[in-house]
Amino acid sequence: MATSGSYDFTVTRDGLIKFALRKIGVLARGQTAKAEDILDAAFALNLIIKQWQDRSDGAPSIKMWLRKRLVLFLQDSQYEYHVGPSAADHCADEDDLLETTTTAAASSGASTLTLASVSDVADTNYIGLYQDNGVIHWTTVDGAPAGNVVTLTDVTSYAAASGNAVYVYSTKVQPPLYILTRYYRNENGDDWEVGDLNLQGYDAIADKDELGTPAAFYYEKQLDEGVFYLDSAAEDARDQIRMTVHYPAQDVDLSNENIDFPAVWYRALGYMLAVDLAPEYEVPITNDLMTLTTDAALIARNSDPETSDLFFQSEA
Secondary structure, rough: OOOOOOOOOOOHHHHHHHHHHHHHHOOOOOOOOOOOHHHHHHHHHHHHHHHHHHHHOOOOOOHHHEEEEEEOOOOOOOOOOEEOOOOOOEEHHHHHHEEEEEEEEOOOOEEEEEEOOOOOOOOOEEEEEEOOOOOOOEEEEEEOOOOEEEEOOOOOOOOOOOOOOEEEEOOOOOOEEEEEEEEEEEOOOOOOOEEEOOHHHHOOOOOOOOOEOOEEEEEEEOOEEEEEEEEEOOOOOOOOOEEEEEEEOOOOOOOOEEOOOOOHHHHHHHHHHHHHHHHHHOOOOHHHHHHHHHHHHHHHHHHOOOOOOOOOOOOO
C-alpha cells in the first residue's frame, strides 16, 4: 500500500481555532467563522500558549523544543547583566553567533575592522570587539561588508591588536524562562560548570564587585528582561557564560502562522481552546469534552519521558 512519504503536517492559528469552534458546535462543517469569533479565539489561544510554555503545567518533558543554547557576553568588572530585546547587555543564541578575530590592528577611533570571517555578517548586526584595554566595544554593523572589511556605526574607543576577538550576532534574545544548564567558557575554550544561586544566597555575598572568575549566578525573570547576578565581577571580558535555557514560545499573530508547539500538542491546544471558549457561547462543558481535553493533554505532557522527570497524575 502506498504511503504519503510526508512528515510535515502542521496547523495554522485559524485552523486550530476552527477545530475548537467545531468541537463546541459554534461552527458547522464547511462554515466560515466570523471575523470577531476568530479575533476572540486568537486572544484566548495566545493566553493558553503563554501558560503552556511554562513548565508548571506538569509536562515532564519541560518543552524540549523550546530549549535554546545562549551565550552571555561578560564585561570587565561587571557582575550584573540585563538581557532582552531592549536590554543594555548582550546575549546571543549560539546558532546566531559568529566568533572571529581581527586580521589587522585597529587604532582608537577606528570606524572599520578587518575580520578573519564575515560569514553571514549583515547591516545592523550587533558587533563586539575585544579592545586592548580589556573591554568589549559593542556597536552595530553599518552596511554590508566590503570584502572582509566591516564598517562600524560607532568608532572604537581604544586600540585593538590583530588577532583580537570579535563577536557578531543579529538579534538580542528574549529573556529565558528558566536556566536548565550553565557553564563557564574561558578565552581558551575550556568549559566548567557554573553553580546556581537563589536570591538569599546571592544577597548574602559580601563583595559582589570583587574581581574574579564567576563560579555561580542567580537569575531573575522580570517583566521585560532577565537579570543575571554573578557572584563576582568578571575579570576577563573574553570569557563567557553559556547555558541551555527554556525559551518562551512565539505568539501567533496572523491567521496563517503555525503554532510554535510540536504536532503532539496540537490536539491538546485545540481541545483546551474549545473548553476556554465554551462559556462565551453559553455552551455546556460536557464530561465527554473534558475527557477528550484531559486525554489529549496527558499524551502531550508525557512526550519525551526518557529525558524527563517523573510526575504524578491525579485520578480525580
